Amino acid sequence: MDSTVAPRRHEVLVLGAGYAGLSAAIQLAARTRRRGDLRVTLVNAHDTFTERLRLHMTATGRRTAELSIPELLDGTGAEFVRGWVTAVDPVARTVRIDDDRVLRYDTLVYGLGSVADTAAVPGAAEHAHTLDSPEDAAVLADRLDRLTRRGAGTVVVGGSGLTGVEAAAEIAERHPGLTVVLIGRDEPGAGTHPRAKAHLDAALARLGVRVHGGVEVTEVLPDGVTLADGTRVPADAVLWTSGTRVPPLAAAAGLTVDGRGRVVTDRALRSVSHPDVYAVGDAAAIRQGYGVMHGTCQGGMPTGVHAALAILRTLAGKEPRDFRFGYYHTPVSLGRDDAVVQFTHPDGSPRRIVLTGRWAAKYKETVTASPWPTFARMKKAPASGAIWPHGGRHTRTRSAK
Incomplete structure (x- = not known):
């Protein structure tokens, strides 16, 4: 034995x-x-x-x-x-x-x-929507549909970072009958090349998004938000994208x-x-x-x-x-047929190279397409390093040897 x-x-x-x-x-x-x-x-x-x-x-x-x-x-x-x-x-x-x-x-x-940092501002966890999961997104979609069927409504997007900008543009394009208000501590596109920011600002204006940059939301209410200066902005729905935890x-x-x-x-x-x-x-x-x-x-x-x-x-x-990793670009969707792609130095700071409009939208769709092909390649062969689907530079994954 x-x-x-x-x-x-x-x-x-x-x-x-x-x-x-x-x-x-x-x-x-x-x-x-x-x-x-x-x-x-x-x-x-x-x-x-x-x-x-x-x-x-x-x-x-x-x-x-x-x-x-x-x-x-x-x-x-x-x-x-x-x-x-x-x-x-x-x-x-x-x-x-x-x-x-x-x-x-x-x-x-x-x-x-x-996940979205809804604990940072009173009322955000209780009254704001988030984009933490497909279920969260589906709940917001239902709310937006009901507002559209009603014929009017205001949606406040809290947070002017990339997620906030993309969400505000997408909502405004998909639901043109709604008023979309984007509020954040920074101006949308802060830190990008002036040409990228100018295109982003113009796109938001074209879509009718009302932008309040350089202001802070201090409380989320059932029917709106309160700003640091005491101003109250009424809203039928609030989407929270400001910060993560x-x-x-x-x-x-x-x-x-x-x-x-x-x-x-x-x-x-x-x-x-x-x-x-x-x-x-x-x-x-x-x-x-x-x-x-x-x-x-x-x-x-x-x-x-x-x-x-x-x-x-x-x-x-x-x-x-x-x-070792360096950033390559910052792509931002502005609806389905418009975008800004800000190419960056490895530390994330902007380069002078900027892509805008339909070509930028096609570029972003290509690099953020379904990850299935990338995962499928991983299953068959070792990772090759270099440029990744979402635009990073990773220099040390060529071999496990």
Whole structure:
């Protein structure tokens, strides 16, 4: 009788199936599917992939593709577990999900992403819509349809960043009978080249969006918002896009986090307090030479792939390489047939190169198209690095060797 005991498999648990988490799971599982010593399990609250880049379209009733996470994982060998993560125990190396199952890990990839920061302003959580999920977007779409059928209504978009601008333009174009008011601390397009900002301002004016830049919302009410100077802006619906926050799970687990609750990482994307935990995407505070990366889809997929390769190098007894990333562009939709693409230096500062109008819209649609082809390529071959679909430059994912 053979008394040989097979070695226990190394368990890699990936939390969150956004752009970063799904990239990590697919890349790691695809590279190790012929090995019997490692298992990859991906945990997510839903079994469909959320294209957050397109939620402003969902909010106006436009149909977008539905991508099944199990289908995206098919053929890689990775397992999928549906459930909300409720606790992480980095000492016991376990994760608890909402049906009280406890999942064990040897290496954890933490990619639970971010949501709109509705806690920053009184009333936002109770009275404002968000674009955190397809369900949230669908609720807003229903509200906008009812206002349109009524024949009039005012929609306030709180937050003049990229999400706020895209949402305001999309709502104004899709529902021309509604009054759309965009309010934010900064002017829309702040930090872009003057030519990009001029086109953006003209597009918002053409769509009839009323812009209030340089002002702050101090309270969201059931029927409007209050500004810092005491002015009250009536509204039939409020969409909140100002700032993001991450779930408190990492901080509650004792991981070192920054002031926004993001996991602080070393240069290889490992938690500085728990090196068997990697943090990716919006959930991570990743420092580069120009500062801490801000959460965008440009950086999400590269962080996921890098974490996968770093795990493989570590398991092979090698030191993982540093993660290095630079921004490439800032594309902003202004409805379906107009856009601005601001090309950038690696630190995100604007270059003189700007694309506007229909060609910019086509460009943005190309680089933010369904991620299915990219994930499909990951399943078949190693990541090539270089330019990513959402426009980032990632220089250190060419090989796991």
